[in-house]
Amino acid sequence: MSPIELRSDTFTKPTKAMLDFMFQAEVGDDVWDEDFTVKALEEKISKIFGMEAALFCPSGTMANQIAIKVHTQPGDEVICDYSSHIYQYEGGGIAFNSSASVKLLNGENGKLTVDVVEAALRDDNVHFPRTSLVSVENTTNKGGGACYDLKTLQELSSFCEKKNLSFHMDGARLYHAIVETNTNPSDYGTIFDSISVCMSKGLGAPIGSLLLGSKEFIYKAKRVRKVLGGGMRQAGYLAAACDYALDNNVSLLKEDNRRAKEIEVVLLSVDYVSEVLPVETNIVIFSVENPMAIVDYLKSKNILCSAIGPQQIRFVTHLQFDDEMLEKLKSALLSYS
Numbered sequence: 483m484s485p486i487e488l489r490s491d492t493f494t495k496p497t498k499a500m501l502d503f504m505f506q507a508e509v510g511d512d513v514w515d516e517d518f519t520v521k522a523l524e525e526k527i528s529k530i531f532g533m534e535a536a537l538f539c540p541s542g543t544m545a546n547q548i549a550i551k552v553h554t555q556p557g558d559e560v561i562c563d564y565s566s567h568i569y570q571y572e573g574g575g576i577a578f579n580s581s582a583s584v585k586l587l588n589g590e591n592g593k594l595t596v597d598v599v600e601a602a603l604r605d606d607n608v609h610f611p612r613t614s615l616v617s618v619e620n621t622t623n624k625g626g627g628a629c630y631d632l633k634t635l636q637e638l639s640s641f642c643e644k645k646n647l648s649f650h651m652d653g654a655r656l657y658h659a660i661v662e663t664n665t666n667p668s669d670y671g672t673i674f675d676s677i678s679v680c681m682s683k684g685l686g687a688p689i690g691s692l693l694l695g696s697k698e699f700i701y702k703a704k705r706v707r708k709v710l711g712g713g714m715r716q717a718g719y720l721a722a723a724c725d726y727a728l729d730n731n732v733s734l735l736k737e738d739n740r741r742a743k744e745i746e747v748v749l750l751s752v753d754y755v756s757e758v759l760p761v762e763t764n765i766v767i768f769s770v771e772n773p774m775a776i777v778d779y780l781k782s783k784n785i786l787c788s789a790i791g792p793q794q795i796r797f798v799t800h801l802q803f804d805d806e807m808l809e810k811l812k813s814a815l816l817s818y819s
Contacts, residue, residue, distance in 0.1 A: 486785040486807045491655075491683040491738075491764060491800035496723055500686065503726040509718035512538070513708075519718030523725050527679065527692050530728070532671035535700035537693045538721055540712055542567075542654045545678035545693040547575040548706045550615065552699060553648040553675070556581035559611035561602055563589040565624035567652055568617055579710070583611050591759060592625025594618055595634060596641045603645065616642050619652040621659050624790070626759030626767040627742070629659040632669055639673040649673070654680040654691075658763040661735045675699065684735050684764060685727035686801040689720045731801060738764035738799040741808050745797060748812050754819075756793075766797040776818065783814045 487493045496504070510516035524536040539545040546568050550560060560576055562569055564586040568576060576582050587598050594616070604610040616638065621627045635651075642649040651674045660667060670677060676695040681687035693703055707713060714720075739762070746761040749768050754776075757769040770776055773789035780787055790796045797811075 483784060485781075486803065486810060488785065488787045488797040488799070488803065488811070490788075491798045494683070494686045494801045496686065496688050499730070500723050500726045504719045504722045507718040507722035509716040511715050512717045513713040513715060517716065517718045517721070519725070520721040523721040524692065526725065527728070528694060530667045531677065531679075531694055532668035533677070533694040534697045535695065537700050537703050537707060538714075538717060538724075539678075539691045539693055539707060540689060540714065541682075542652070542678055542680040542691040543572045543575065544707070544710060544712050545680075545691040546617075546650075546652050547572060547579050548693055548703045548710065548712075549650045549676045549678060549695075550576055550582065550617070551580045551706045552702045553615045553650060554580050554582045555612075555614070557611055558582045558614040559585050559604070560615045560617060561585045561587065561594075561599055561613060561647075562617045563587055563592045563594055563619065563622070563625075565592045565622065566617065566619050567623055567654060568619075570624065582615075585613065589625075591628040592619060592622025593628055593630055593634070594638065596637050599638065599641065613647060615648045615650060617650045617652060619654070621655045621763050621765065623654070623765065624767070626761065627655065627658065627763035627765030628760070629663055629762050631663065632665060632673075635670070635673050648675045650675060651677045653677050655683055655763065655765075657732055658684055658735050658739060661732065662739050662763050681724040681727050684738055684800055685724075685731045687720070687723040687727045690724045692724070734801060735764070738801070738803075741799045741803065741805070742766050742797070744808060745799070745811065745815075748815050752815060752818070764799045766799075767794055769793045770795060779818055780811075780814055783810070785811055785814060 507519045512520045528536045681690040759767045
């Protein structure tokens with residue numbers, strides 16, 4: 483029997499319907515700009531977000547790193563929350579790819595505000611790096627899947643424009659935020675200079691992220707993608723999976739969020755859990771005295787999860803975590819002692 487997978491929503495696999503759709507794709511050579519399915523996906527998501535252009539990338543990490551490279555020059559500084567994926571989990575890519583430094587801030591559950599960013603800005607002085615980019619993450623991974631509200635993002639956007647800073651969103655789980663806050667993708671397209679949107683997490687595609695921005699930005703981004711080895715040939719088969727996900731899987735994210743909140747209720751009821759970060763979307767992070775003991779216990783029940791710190795465990799709900807699995811998890815959590 484396959485284990486119940488809660489380590490990450492990256493473990494989702496294509497459904498039969500998605501695979502059938504992929505195999506029907508019209509493909510060409512995308513490096514030559516001749517893969518119709520890739521081009522159609524890029525145009526489609528650009529219209530969805532109300533942005534000028536998009537670029538299909540193998541991963542969210544590559545999409546983010548391309549954006550940082552385009553927005554900065556060597557020696558510049560990137561502002562982000564200390565828990566941001568671009569800093570924590572992208573292999574030191576900001577330094578390796580862009581030769582930029584990072585100003586780490588302490589937001590609330592991974593979320594920044596104008597006040598926090600403004601306090602971090604450096605004076606225009608030759609001793610200091612030049613701040614050129616502010617990056618936010620929506621939803622916040624290590625912040626427990628917290629969502630930004632549009633007002634905060636709009637205030638940050640106006641501030642960045644006033645200070646001549648570029649504004650990027652790592653939208654790895656942006657669609658979870660969209661369905662939770664009843665916002666539209668186009669609401670975000672008017673706020674950011676660039677957005678990365680991952681298709682291989684909750685949306686269930688096997689591979690792929692889209693980087694969005696202006697036509698000029700995407701023209702530069704395509705060159706960086708080539709340098710990083712991200713130019714793919716008959717990538718239309720993968721783009722078709724992303725296209726299918728956009729049409730069929732977005733509404734299902736509400737169920738991910740609902741199930742995560744049901745897990746939160748159980749965790750708040752047991753005495754071995756000392757803290758649960760507020761659950762808004764599909765990530766559940768909670769604190770216990772001995773994480774590995776619980777990880778091992780759940781593994782013995784055929785449930786996989788991960789410890790993400792000395793006292794923290796993370797569950798991530800997803801397309802292939804259903805209500806029957808949810809009930810088995812609840813029972814296991816309530817039985818632990």
